[in-house]
Amino acid sequence: MTLGRTFRHGIHPEEHKEATAGLAIERMPFVERYVLPLAQHTGAPSRPLVEVGERVTRGQTIAEAVGFVSTALHATVDGQVTAIAPRPHPSGKLVPAIEIAADPWSPQRYPAGEAIDPLRLSRESFVAELQLAGLVGLGGAAFPTHVKYRLPEGGRIERLLVNGCECEPFLTSDHRLMLERTADVVRGAEIAAHHLGARQVVFGVEHNKPDAIAALERAVAERPAMRVVALAVKYPQGAEKMLIRAVWGEEVPSGKLPLDLGIVVNNVATMAAIADWFDRRRPLIERVVTVAGPGVRRPANLLVALGTPARAVLEHCGGLAESTREVVMGGPMMGTPLASLDVPIVKGTSGLLAFTDAEAHLPTEYTCIKCGRCVEACPQFLNPSRLGRLARAGRFEEMMGYHALDCVECGSCSFACPSGIPVVQLIRVAKGALRERAAIGTKP
Amino acid sequence: MSRAPDPRLVVQAAPFLRSQVSTPRIMGDVLVALAPALAAGVWFFGLSALLVVLAATAACVATDWAFGGRASVRDLSAVVTGVLVGLVLPPSLPLWMAALGGFVAIGLGKAAWGGLGHNLFNPALVGRAFLQAAFPIALTTWVPSQGPLALYRGNFALPFLHASTDAVSSATPLGQMKFLGAATPLADLFWGNVSGSIGETSAAAILLGALYLLARRTFDWRLPAGMLGAAALLAEVVHQVAPARYPGALFTLLSGGLLFGAVYMASDPVTSPLAPRGAWIFAAGAGVLVVLIRFWGGLPEGVMYAILLMNAASPLIDRALQPRRFGARAPRESR
Numbered sequence: 043m044t045l046g047r048t049f050r051h052g053i054h055p056e057e058h059k060e061a062t063a064g065l066a067i068e069r070m071p072f073v074e075r076y077v078l079p080l081a082q083h084t085g086a087p088s089r090p091l092v093e094v095g096e097r098v099t100r101g102q103t104i105a106e107a108v109g110f111v112s113t114a115l116h117a118t119v120d121g122q123v124t125a126i127a128p129r130p131h132p133s134g135k136l137v138p139a140i141e142i143a144a145d146p147w148s149p150q151r152y153p154a155g156e157a158i159d160p161l162r163l164s165r166e167s168f169v170a171e172l173q174l175a176g177l178v179g180l181g182g183a184a185f186p187t188h189v190k191y192r193l194p195e196g197g198r199i200e201r202l203l204v205n206g207c208e209c210e211p212f213l214t215s216d217h218r219l220m221l222e223r224t225a226d227v228v229r230g231a232e233i234a235a236h237h238l239g240a241r242q243v244v245f246g247v248e249h250n251k252p253d254a255i256a257a258l259e260r261a262v263a264e265r266p267a268m269r270v271v272a273l274a275v276k277y278p279q280g281a282e283k284m285l286i287r288a289v290w291g292e293e294v295p296s297g298k299l300p301l302d303l304g305i306v307v308n309n310v311a312t313m314a315a316i317a318d319w320f321d322r323r324r325p326l327i328e329r330v331v332t333v334a335g336p337g338v339r340r341p342a343n344l345l346v347a348l349g350t351p352a353r354a355v356l357e358h359c360g361g362l363a364e365s366t367r368e369v370v371m372g373g374p375m376m377g378t379p380l381a382s383l384d385v386p387i388v389k390g391t392s393g394l395l396a397f398t399d400a401e402a403h404l405p406t407e408y409t410c411i412k413c414g415r416c417v418e419a420c421p422q423f424l425n426p427s428r429l430g431r432l433a434r435a436g437r438f439e440e441m442m443g444y445h446a447l448d449c450v451e452c453g454s455c456s457f458a459c460p461s462g463i464p465v466v467q468l469i470r471v472a473k474g475a476l477r478e479r480a481a482i483g484t485k486p
Numbered sequence: 487m488s489r490a491p492d493p494r495l496v497v498q499a500a501p502f503l504r505s506q507v508s509t510p511r512i513m514g515d516v517l518v519a520l521a522p523a524l525a526a527g528v529w530f531f532g533l534s535a536l537l538v539v540l541a542a543t544a545a546c547v548a549t550d551w552a553f554g555g556r557a558s559v560r561d562l563s564a565v566v567t568g569v570l571v572g573l574v575l576p577p578s579l580p581l582w583m584a585a586l587g588g589f590v591a592i593g594l595g596k597a598a599w600g601g602l603g604h605n606l607f608n609p610a611l612v613g614r615a616f617l618q619a620a621f622p623i624a625l626t627t628w629v630p631s632q633g634p635l636a637l638y639r640g641n642f643a644l645p646f647l648h649a650s651t652d653a654v655s656s657a658t659p660l661g662q663m664k665f666l667g668a669a670t671p672l673a674d675l676f677w678g679n680v681s682g683s684i685g686e687t688s689a690a691a692i693l694l695g696a697l698y699l700l701a702r703r704t705f706d707w708r709l710p711a712g713m714l715g716a717a718a719l720l721a722e723v724v725h726q727v728a729p730a731r732y733p734g735a736l737f738t739l740l741s742g743g744l745l746f747g748a749v750y751m752a753s754d755p756v757t758s759p760l761a762p763r764g765a766w767i768f769a770a771g772a773g774v775l776v777v778l779i780r781f782w783g784g785l786p787e788g789v790m791y792a793i794l795l796m797n798a799a800s801p802l803i804d805r806a807l808q809p810r811r812f813g814a815r816a817p818r819e820s821r
Binding site: 053055056134211283287293294295296297298367368369370374375376377378379380381382383395397401402404405406408409410411412413414415417420421422423424425427428444445448453456457458459460461462464466467470 | 494495496497498499500501502503504505507508509510511512561563601602603604706755756758760761808809810811812813814
């Protein structure tokens with residue numbers, strides 16, 4: 043058995059993917075009300091283009107990008123705008139959102155537009171198109187895709203790395219997408235590679251998805267520039283720096299971006315969304331969400347229209363078990379805990395997980411015994427034990443000497459800690475404080 | 487619109503999964519790994535061995551409770567310290583001294599530093615070092631093995647009265663080597679049928695415990711491996727130069743407290759460096775010191791001081807050898 047390529051350190055949480063890995067993607071039925079926050083991406087919130095009371099159609103642009111690091115937002119159903127007001131956001135804050143009441147008589151079909159040939163577009167118009175499509179990285183960070191495609195002066199991209207690791211436990215949405223929409227994933231990669239000028243396209247997939255690897259290998263068999271690399275099953279394999287290390291053995295220098303090595307990393311779902319936009323003129327109005335966890339009665343991989351309330355999705359999956367104590371949007375390692383089920387599915391929502399009393403209790407905390415398990419887990423080769431101690435003591439400045447800002451917040455340290463110390467959270471808080479101090483001009 | 491009430495949702499920070507390894511489990515693993523050494527001690531030194539270990543352990547737990555309360559005791563670290571203290575004491579030691587050693591181990595070795603995780607020195611060795619300094623005679627009074635039912639009179643000496651020594655006393659293999667130039671058969675050293683501290687005589691039992699810790703991935707194997715490797719290497723080199731005066735690698739490894747100290751004391755995570763490179767330096771330093779003290783020092787045995795000295799150096803080693811962060815220099819292994 044080959045172990046597959048990988049990065050150093052990291053952790054091996056139980057995968058928990060068996061409940062949904064074999065379930066085909068099914069469409070979540072339309073519901074009455076949709077909430078589309080204007081901030082579903084990293085960067086400036088979008089600006090509304092519609093007014094309360096206005097009728098909108100599925101796929102219509104209802105908010106536009108404000109500046110370059112921002113993107114468009116589209117109506118995800120036929121219906122009527124009922125409010126433009128603050129609404130609960132998965133982050134826990136109230137965020138301005140466009141609320142749409144779905145038209146109960148509409149069949150909610152998206153009229154496929156006329157395909158345009160993306161290969162004939164200039165680089166500039168390609169980038170503009172991606173922004174108009176509202177595309178963001180669908181792996182979870184929701185970084186506007188077009189930003190990655192505008193190269194700096196003199197910048198050169200040689201390699202496109204398509205991320206199909208899905209290293210978070212429980213999640214299977216990318217797995218199903220690679221299986222069921224293989225051609226679209228490859229098509230999107232072809233379009234992206236053309237505009238980047240990338241001569242090499244690699245699909246990185248953990249080898250716990252042999253069927254997806256086989257499907258992709260068949261699809262790229264005729265394309266000499268593309269290949270599939272099977273990777274070891276290890277968390278956080280899908281973190282872009284770890285993925286690059288696994289595939290090419292190169293480390294992105296501290297403080298730099300993959301771009302500096304001439305590499306762009308995109309999620310497989312983002313690739314399929316690129317194909318959707320150019321081949322069918324369908325903007326980002328829906329995505330695949332894995333609904334799973336011990337608290338979910340009927341786990342599923344659902345194709346969900348953005349803006350659907352989490353509550354409706356969970357009810358469609360048979361509701362929550364009595365003992366449910368925790369609902370998480372995203373994966374169990376880096377996801378967001380929900381305080382309320384009245385938040386919508388957004389562009390970055392890869393999963394909706396429910397945990398019960400058995401999993402959701404806070405671990406008993408003991409003092410750090412410097413066992414070094416966090417050091418051996420940290421994929422960035424930091425010293426989380428030391429960072430955690432300094433953070434708890436409020437000695438944030440000293441943390442800079444231990445490279446606190448290199449932390450990718452993957453949570454491997456917290457996972458590994460036998461003393462139940464919330465290491466990554468301590469570091470996260472300190473990083474926030476350090477950035478804030480830097481921003482207000484005091485010495486960081 | 488009516489619907490079932492939402493569950494009361496807990497909001498805590500990611501990650502929402504945790505590994506099954508907990509600090510009490512680690513301590514429990516160490517206790518299981520210590521069982522063979524304790525069993526060997528009882529086999530050779532009888533009930534006395536058990537009584538000494540119990541006295542030290544009870545004192546450790548009581549002291550931990552007194553300083554840190556219930557919360558401090560539940561991590562089981564005081565039990566581990568107590569058993570460790572007991573196992574490095576002579577079997578005929580007065581029980582009150584064993585208890586005093588346990589008290590000092592936790593009080594001075596741990597609580598005074600701020601509790602578990604904050605101490606600079608290995609608590610069990612602090613307790614042992616205190617006893618060695620306070621009662622040098624009692625701590626070097628060795629008895630021969632008398633089987634599993636043995637009960638030495640020395641155990642029941644009352645505090646601050648002249649310790650009644652047992653009629654028959656015997657030197658340890660290290661003492662015989664150092665002062666008489668006599669070597670003990672290696673088989674006796676391996677199985678443990680020699681005089682010495684309760685848990686230190688049987689190499690077989692200690693190795694069994696080490697294998698368990700290795701299988702459970704409970705300790706950093708570099709610490710015992712580095713210490714034993716460095717001691718064996720240095721001893722063998724010196725032995726080759728002057729074979730008549732100095733014992734070789736095998737005798738060095740199997741005699742005295744080296745194996746026990748390397749497996750259970752040097753491997754204490756709190757008092758050893760965190761990063762792998764630091765662990766090698768710490769372990770090698772301890773191994774070299776053991777041989778230096780044994781061969782050229784005034785004492786027959788030096789494991790305790792070797793580890794305590796390296797404990798003191800541990801924070802410095804940690805500071806000097808932080809892990810190299812990812813991307814600090816980019817290796818190009820393959821394209």
